[in-house]
Amino acid sequence: MKRRDALRLIGATVPALALRPGSLFAAEDTFKLAIGQRGNWENSVCELGQNAGIFKKHGVTLELLYTEGGGQTQQAVIAGSADIGIGVGTYGVMGAAAKGAPLKIIGSSMTGAHDLYWYAKTDGGIATIKEAAGKTVAYSTNGSSTNLVVLGLQKTLGIKFNPTATGSPSSTFTQVMSGQIDVGWASPPFGVKDVDGGRIKIVARGSDVPEFADQSVRVMIANARSFEGKADAYGRFMKGYREALDWLYADPAALDAYAAWAGADAALAKKVRDEFYPKQNLQPDKVNGLDKLMVDAVTYKYLPAPLDAGQLTKLVVAGTGPLAP
Numbered sequence: 056m057k058r059r060d061a062l063r064l065i066g067a068t069v070p071a072l073a074l075r076p077g078s079l080f081a082a083e084d085t086f087k088l089a090i091g092q093r094g095n096w097e098n099s100v101c102e103l104g105q106n107a108g109i110f111k112k113h114g115v116t117l118e119l120l121y122t123e124g125g126g127q128t129q130q131a132v133i134a135g136s137a138d139i140g141i142g143v144g145t146y147g148v149m150g151a152a153a154k155g156a157p158l159k160i161i162g163s164s165m166t167g168a169h170d171l172y173w174y175a176k177t178d179g180g181i182a183t184i185k186e187a188a189g190k191t192v193a194y195s196t197n198g199s200s201t202n203l204v205v206l207g208l209q210k211t212l213g214i215k216f217n218p219t220a221t222g223s224p225s226s227t228f229t230q231v232m233s234g235q236i237d238v239g240w241a242s243p244p245f246g247v248k249d250v251d252g253g254r255i256k257i258v259a260r261g262s263d264v265p266e267f268a269d270q271s272v273r274v275m276i277a278n279a280r281s282f283e284g285k286a287d288a289y290g291r292f293m294k295g296y297r298e299a300l301d302w303l304y305a306d307p308a309a310l311d312a313y314a315a316w317a318g319a320d321a322a323l324a325k326k327v328r329d330e331f332y333p334k335q336n337l338q339p340d341k342v343n344g345l346d347k348l349m350v351d352a353v354t355y356k357y358l359p360a361p362l363d364a365g366q367l368t369k370l371v372v373a374g375t376g377p378l379a380p
Contacts (some may be wrong), residue, residue: 062112074326083111083114083115084115084292085118086116086118086138086288087118087138088120088140088147089127089128089137089140089286090119090122090141091124091199092142092242095243095317095327096303096313096317096327096328097273098141099303099316100141100299100303101141101296102119103303103313104296104299104300104303107301107309109295109298110295113290115292124223124227125143125199125200126199126226128143128194129147129158132276132278133157135157135283138278139275139292140277141164142164142200143200144200144203145272145348146202146351148160148274148357148370149348149357149370150198151198153359153366158276158278158279158370159282160275160276160370160372161210161289161372162274162293162339162340163271163273163275163337163373164271164337165200165271165337166271166335166336166338166343168204168262170242170261171237171261172240172241172245172257172260172261173239173240174238174240174241174255174256174258175187175238176254176256177253179237181237181256183256187238189216189217190217190237191216191219192205192217192218192228192236193218193230193238194219195221195227200272203267203355206355207267208263209266211264216238221239224239227241231337239255241326242331243326243330244319266297270347271343272346274342274373282372288379290376297340300338304326304334327351341373342371
């Protein structure tokens with residue numbers, strides 16, 4: 056091949072490489088993420104996946120901010136200070152979208168609520184959640200999945216609490232142990248050692264609300280303007296997310312990485328993953344139970360009326376178009 060022809064071939068090849076996601080020369084897209092509750096398994100996917108180089112393979116860089124809960128996460132995305140929010144209560148997202156907030160649901164974060172639990176001091180006089188009628192019962196922030204579960208527990212049990220926003224698991228624990236709150240909330244690994252050590256007693260779980268079992272109680276959201284400006288890049292983000300999720304369940308090194316990240320020992324890390332977070336519950340590409348979620352969102356006054364088909368199509372883009380697996 057003549058030198059001139061070889062140079063012409065290189066000139067034609069380099070631009071093609073530069074456009075190929077994950078290639079050596081690919082320009083990376085940066086996403087700002089707001090994520091509720093650093094430390095729990097579900098919320099580890101992005102940071103641990105990035106640390107392992109998985110998102111970089113797909114031409115994506117993540118800037119991570121951890122929040123006190125789903126309500127704060129959602130507000131960051133609405134304001135545009137975050138492109139993507141992870142682990143946001145679905146009722147709150149639908150309610151905000153109905154009011155015109157620029158949101159897209161790009162994936163399911165969690166189906167079911169088995170990971171969440173409520174506890175009281177062992178010597179505090181509350182042995183079951185039924186004994187908390189009229190007492191303060193914690194949730195993280197307004198519109199969060201913990202808020203949803205507290206409302207669901209009231210409905211399921213037919214009793215009334217005094218639902219109280221308490222922020223993160225650590226701030227909630229302080230309020231419970233100091234007597235400011237009667238029943239706190241947490242998500243593993245937080246508090247598991249205190250349960251095993253007898254300081255606190257689990258009095259309810261998210262799974263005590265049967266209707267949540269097949270519903271996406273938490274979702275991944277995007278700022279609509281950001282999404283519409285680079286939908287293909289969001290598709291690559293979702294490819295990285297799926298790969299990182301698979302890695303967390305398949306590679307023993309991932310479990311070690313989670314233990315170090317969460318400040319847990321190996322046995323606790325494995326217990327958190329296997330007992331509280333079945334992999335199928337974290338699958339992102341379908342938002343489950345939307346019809347029932349909308350009915351409850353109306354009941355709990357997050358929505359004035361169920362979203363119509365057009366509104367749903369505009370809001371929920373998970374698993375479609377560039378986000379398809």
